[in-house]
Amino acid sequence: MTTVVIVDDHAMFRAGVRAELQAQPGTPVEILGEAEDVATAVAAITQHRPEVVLLDVHLPGGGGAEVMRQLGTHDTRFLALSVSDAAEDVIGTIRGGARGYVTKTITGPELVDAIVRVADGDAVFSPRLAGFVLDAFAGSIDVAAVDEDLDRLTEREREVMRLIARGYAYKEVAKELFISVKTVETHMSSVLRKLQLSSRHELTRWASDRRLL
Structure with missing residues (x-):
């Protein structure tokens, strides 16, 4: 065993x-x-x-x-x-x-x-x-550069960010992470503010450019 x-x-x-x-x-x-x-x-x-x-x-x-x-x-x-x-x-x-x-x-x-x-x-x-x-x-991925961007986010914000960037609905994110929809919305607002982005579309592009999806 x-x-x-x-x-x-x-x-x-x-x-x-x-x-x-x-x-x-x-x-x-x-x-x-x-x-x-x-x-x-x-x-x-x-x-x-x-x-x-x-x-x-x-x-x-x-x-x-x-x-x-x-x-x-x-x-x-x-x-x-x-x-x-x-x-x-x-x-x-x-x-x-x-x-x-x-x-x-x-x-x-x-x-x-x-x-x-x-x-x-x-x-x-x-x-x-x-x-x-x-x-x-x-050497194909610049991990240091990725880390610098993600250091602005908490661990939970990173999880929410990745799922939203992949196209998950707020309800789906809440179910996946065992949190409320309201909490997802709060984290999402914080992610967009910290990364200076204005929409889910921009977030998806940002994450895709950094190979986070």
Whole structure:
């Protein structure tokens, strides 16, 4: 059995992942615990010493990268499981020490396979995300420039920005991120103000130019 700790700030999402993993026939995955932020993640990983951590990228307390930084050379391997498939998130997380990166659209059987492969020492990415990593290390993406733009936004604003730029309706964004439509509207207004943009159309073009979609 491959032992796992699930780290995500949304309790409903953690419950969903747990249920999906346990629903797979003959699953080789055993869930030892859960955590919701950097502090509880470090504590849970230290206590349980799982083989693999399913790690959210945008985590309260400093993000998934901070969890990996605090644990240092810990034996556990990290598999990022995030709503974001933006280049700078993928690259930053891999630089932080993760062995793989998959998005929350992954199916149950695919997630089980990814966990087992990471536990065995493989690096696991979807083809699109693997391309980001290759491009970054080949110098095709100026990650520093992307980071400078995104530093103006909070982690939640980045999530809202990407979904809106992809054409999601406010209701769809709210459902995806487990927040209210009113909160989505507030974040969207803040994003447009900080980036000095005036419309969804401009936001989509801005994000596309930076390969954030």
